[in-house]
Amino acid sequence: MRPFPVHLLSMEDLDAGQIAEVLRVSDSFAEVGRRASPKVPTLRGRTVATLFFEDSTRTRMSFETAAKRMSADVLSFAHGSSSIKKGESLRDTVETVEAMGIDAMIVRHASSGVPDRVARWVDHSVVVNAGDGAHQHPTQALLDCYTVREALGGGEDGLARFGGLRVAIVGDVRHSRVARSQIVAYAALGAEVTLVAPATLLPPSLEGWPVVAVEHDIDAVLPKADVVSLLRVQAERGSGVLLPSLREYTSGYGLTARCATMLQPGAVILHPGPLVRGVEIASEVAELPQSLITDQVANGVAVRMAVLFLLLGRDAHHGRLEEVPDRG
Amino acid sequence: MAERMPRASSPPPVVVRGGTVIDQRGRRRADVVLDGGLVTSVAERAEAPSRALVLDAGGCLVAPGLVDLHVHLRQPGREESETVETGARGAALGGFTAVVAMPNTEPPLDSAETVRTVLEIGRTVTCEVAVAGAITVGRRGERLSPMAELARLGVQLFTDDGTGVQSAGVMRRALQYATGLDVTLAQHCEDLSLSAEGAMHEGSWSSRLGVAGQPAAAEEAMVARDLVLAKDTGARIHFLHLSTAGAVDLVRRAKSEGLAVTAEAAPYHFTLTDGAVSGYDPVFRVNPPLRTLTDVEAVKHALGDGTIDAIATDHAPHAPEAKDLPFDQSPPGMLGLETALALALGELDLPPEQVFALMSWRPARIARLDAAHGGGQGGPLVPGAAANLCVVDPELPWQVDDRPPASRSRNTPYGGRRLTGRVRHTVYDGEPVVVDAEAQR
Numbered sequence: 206m207r208p209f210p211v212h213l214l215s216m217e218d219l220d221a222g223q224i225a226e227v228l229r230v231s232d233s234f235a236e237v238g239r240r241a242s243p244k245v246p247t248l249r250g251r252t253v254a255t256l257f258f259e260d261s262t263r264t265r266m267s268f269e270t271a272a273k274r275m276s277a278d279v280l281s282f283a284h285g286s287s288s289i290k291k292g293e294s295l296r297d298t299v300e301t302v303e304a305m306g307i308d309a310m311i312v313r314h315a316s317s318g319v320p321d322r323v324a325r326w327v328d329h330s331v332v333v334n335a336g337d338g339a340h341q342h343p344t345q346a347l348l349d350c351y352t353v354r355e356a357l358g359g360g361e362d363g364l365a366r367f368g369g370l371r372v373a374i375v376g377d378v379r380h381s382r383v384a385r386s387q388i389v390a391y392a393a394l395g396a397e398v399t400l401v402a403p404a405t406l407l408p409p410s411l412e413g414w415p416v417v418a419v420e421h422d423i424d425a426v427l428p429k430a431d432v433v434s435l436l437r438v439q440a441e442r443g444s445g446v447l448l449p450s451l452r453e454y455t456s457g458y459g460l461t462a463r464c465a466t467m468l469q470p471g472a473v474i475l476h477p478g479p480l481v482r483g484v485e486i487a488s489e490v491a492e493l494p495q496s497l498i499t500d501q502v503a504n505g506v507a508v509r510m511a512v513l514f515l516l517l518g519r520d521a522h523h524g525r526l527e528e529v530p531d532r533g
Numbered sequence: 534m535a536e537r538m539p540r541a542s543s544p545p546p547v548v549v550r551g552g553t554v555i556d557q558r559g560r561r562r563a564d565v566v567l568d569g570g571l572v573t574s575v576a577e578r579a580e581a582p583s584r585a586l587v588l589d590a591g592g593c594l595v596a597p598g599l600v601d602l603h604v605h606l607r608q609p610g611r612e613e614s615e616t617v618e619t620g621a622r623g624a625a626l627g628g629f630t631a632v633v634a635m636p637n638t639e640p641p642l643d644s645a646e647t648v649r650t651v652l653e654i655g656r657t658v659t660c661e662v663a664v665a666g667a668i669t670v671g672r673r674g675e676r677l678s679p680m681a682e683l684a685r686l687g688v689q690l691f692t693d694d695g696t697g698v699q700s701a702g703v704m705r706r707a708l709q710y711a712t713g714l715d716v717t718l719a720q721h722c723e724d725l726s727l728s729a730e731g732a733m734h735e736g737s738w739s740s741r742l743g744v745a746g747q748p749a750a751a752e753e754a755m756v757a758r759d760l761v762l763a764k765d766t767g768a769r770i771h772f773l774h775l776s777t778a779g780a781v782d783l784v785r786r787a788k789s790e791g792l793a794v795t796a797e798a799a800p801y802h803f804t805l806t807d808g809a810v811s812g813y814d815p816v817f818r819v820n821p822p823l824r825t826l827t828d829v830e831a832v833k834h835a836l837g838d839g840t841i842d843a844i845a846t847d848h849a850p851h852a853p854e855a856k857d858l859p860f861d862q863s864p865p866g867m868l869g870l871e872t873a874l875a876l877a878l879g880e881l882d883l884p885p886e887q888v889f890a891l892m893s894w895r896p897a898r899i900a901r902l903d904a905a906h907g908g909g910q911g912g913p914l915v916p917g918a919a920a921n922l923c924v925v926d927p928e929l930p931w932q933v934d935d936r937p938p939a940s941r942s943r944n945t946p947y948g949g950r951r952l953t954g955r956v957r958h959t960v961y962d963g964e965p966v967v968v969d970a971e972a973q974r
Contacts, residue, residue: 294854294858295857295858295859316860316862317742317743317744317813317860317861318744318859321813322813322860325812338743338744339743340742340743340744385741385743409735409740409746409748410735410739411740
């Protein structure tokens with residue numbers, strides 16, 4: 206198997222074997238999360254910094270919780286009060302933070318490609334992309350895969366269930382870093398990905414994308430889907446002008462109560478959050494048992510622990526491999 | 534031709550010895566003698582006048598100085614990125630003896646005062662500096678600039694470059710007005726309602742990278758519109774930095790119909806594709822953006838068949854801090870002056886005669902810096918011609934960043950590249966401003 210990459214910038218950095226490794230290690234950390242005292246010493250003495258140049262609550266908290274459960278010291282860079290506002294360049298900020306002795310930088314930015322640039326600028330830190338523009342959000346895709354595997358009962362090494370699994374990704378693919386990561390991850394595991402979106406919310410070109418179909422009718426897709434993964438309509442990124450109205454979007458692509466009745470038994474619903482109830486998903490649908498939205502959040506911590514472990518914890522210099530918690 | 538500052542003492546005569554002269558009349562082995570700002574002799578074996586400076590041109594091509602229709606000299610307003618002086622030094626190192634300065638300075642070159650300032654500085658530097666005036670006040674695309682007043686200062690080209698004139702009505706009015714002044718309008722073709730916030734070419738790479746794209750249609754829609762308007766008004770129009778296969782086809786058709794249209798292409802559009810953006814390095818952000826291989830091939834073909842008349846660098850310096858921003862927040866633009874000739878000689882599969890046509894006499898005519906319009910650029914190297922020369926060794930390999938560029942900025946997309954063909958000497962108005970690839974001042 207290929208060694209785990211130095212940085213996690215894109216799902217394209219991982220092959221199927223490496224995704225499987227993340228999910229396996231996540232199992233161990235999920236067990237840690239269920240303990241009365243959910244903490245292990247794996248990253249004691251290491252420092253993890255979250256550099257969020259774009260607002261986010263859930264992803265930052267998820268990463269910080271993950272790092273703290275592994276006993277890392279956690280530094281938080283809040284862009285609202287930072288030197289960036291005083292005119293400091295992104296590069297200077299990154300170099301300053303690294304000079305404080307950081308081991309890992311968790312980077313989120315509204316501009317695509319910033320984590321790639323940061324990874325070029327750093328000297329020794331590892332970089333984790335926590336979402337960049339409309340580019341990638343690899344840990345979200347990993348936690349989605351983990352959640353699907355758990356729900357479909359694939360078992361410990363249960364990636365076989367992904368072979369031929371029919372995944373429908375519904376909504377604003379054009380602006381979605383989540384979709385770009387999901388598509389790569391699901392396809393790497395052998396799933397068949399169908400995109401469901403109005404033409405204006407699709408990327409201008411799908412050349413080279415591992416998708417089997419593009420549909421403009423959610424009704425045609427739902428009865429055949431094993432996984433329905435919804436995306437938020439990102440009005441702040443310009444989706445507004447690409448649609449006549451949110452109401453028209455909901456009528457064609459929203460997962461309404463009526464639509465939910467078309468799902469086959471055992472099909473599951475995912476959403477990366479934050480939910481815009483009443484637009485891409487009806488409130489009552491979000492509460493259905495086959496909706497895995499809360500599981501995604503819970504699994505996010507374990508998967509991010511696994512990613513930090515694989516990037517940092519196995520560092521030969523620190524020799525922490527023996528401290529991988531055993532499965533309970 | 535621009536008047537130059539009177540010299541304290543006239544420079545010594547110059548003999549360019551041992552090269553192959555190449556100009557509109559073809560190619561021949563000849564020494565060239567320059568004196569008093571003019572070519573005095575072109576002969577197979579010229580006697581060196583007393584106290585003459587002899588420049589060795591063995592193995593070199595000796596051509597009329599190159600003319601760049603499109604440079605951003607950043608003065609006034611952005612002197613941390615470039616000045617007229619540093620830009621002219623880069624131009625000389627690239628073999629150019631004349632450049633046309635774009636008006637998107639701060640303030641823009643939309644008034645007699647600012648134009649006069651740039652022209653005055655230009656008289657003291659190492660190449661001729663012509664100015665393109667803004668079409669509209671503040672380059673806002675609304676009210677026409679004082680075009681007649683600027684034309685009286687010698688402005689021959691007008692453009693709002695950086696943006697195109699968005700309103701068809703304003704552009705039509707500008708074209709009509711231009712016909713009365715016998716000047717040329719130059720358009721940056723980009724319909725902003727189509728390109729919106731795009732930071733790179735819209736296509737498979739932009740989709741994968743998650744960067745908002747500028748579709749080829751944004752350029753082509755404005756080219757098509759302006760061809761209609763040019764035909765309607767009878768005005769001369771020049772298209773800046775054409776970059777798409779579709780735009781090139783539109784111009785080819787218009788030329789076959791006899792329309793008074795000219796076009797240029799930038800070296801980056803025939804040497805780089807949008808795949809270069811894959812690492813999000815802002816040095817590859819430029820406008821019009823790097824396009825696909827199909828577009829690159831179309832631009833090359835159009836340079837070969839005459840659809841595109843000139844190679845212009847679109848030299849656009851940006852200070853390093855501006856290029857340390859995220860890709861989509863960094864300003865578009867690349868350095869171009871010092872690499873253009875080598876790229877044209879090396880990447881176009883065209884004979885040198887055609888490369889010099891694209892870089893010297895055809896752009897000289899478009900800018901009206903040629904002898905027919907009282908200027909001294911691009912003409913055949915015969916006794917009596919202006920002493921503007923580019924001497925290039927077409928076989929000499931060099932590394933782009935083997936030394937810093939003359940520019941105050943560093944944003945070349947060709948860092949680390951090995952190119953073939955190096956400018957050895959440049960003579961401007963009889964003065965050797967570059968000797969053995971070193972700027973003399």
